[in-house]
Amino acid sequence: MDATFWATVALVIFVGVVLYLKVPGMLSKSLDERAERIRAELEDARKLREEAQQLLAEYQRKRKEAEKEAADIVDMAKREAGLLAEEAHKKTEEYVARRTALAELKIGQAERDAVNEVRANAVDLAVEAARQIFAGKADAKTNADLFKGSVQELKAKLN
Numbered sequence: 001m002d003a004t005f006w007a008t009v010a011l012v013i014f015v016g017v018v019l020y021l022k023v024p025g026m027l028s029k030s031l032d033e034r035a036e037r038i039r040a041e042l043e044d045a046r047k048l049r050e051e052a053q054q055l056l057a058e059y060q061r062k063r064k065e066a067e068k069e070a071a072d073i074v075d076m077a078k079r080e081a082g083l084l085a086e087e088a089h090k091k092t093e094e095y096v097a098r099r100t101a102l103a104e105l106k107i108g109q110a111e112r113d114a115v116n117e118v119r120a121n122a123v124d125l126a127v128e129a130a131r132q133i134f135a136g137k138a139d140a141k142t143n144a145d146l147f148k149g150s151v152q153e154l155k156a157k158l159n
Helices: 003-020 023-137 140-158
Strands: none
Touching: 003 023, 023 140
């Protein structure tokens, strides 16, 4: 018997032991389990990727909403600032108009007071002049009568 025969017999015995011990089934089962684990990991990775894409889309949407809200706030602030400026301008104009009217009233009152003072001084001067003129020409009773008449006449004309 030669070595080839013994090598063939050993090979057949080895194959028989391997088949008896169900090594191919264990190898197949091990490979199937590994393939299933890889498939499960791939499925988990796909789910995680989908969740990440959903989160990214949600955050992008929220960012756009926040940008829009910020733009709206800025626009509202600009409008309010414009309204406040317009209102301040209007109030300033009203204040100036009131102050101008008040100043005009005071000026008018001062003019009237000045005119009345000039009239009063004119009356006093006229009375004094009339008294001096009549002092030399008339007696005391005539002077008093003329003075009273002049004062009443001036009061009537001034009022």
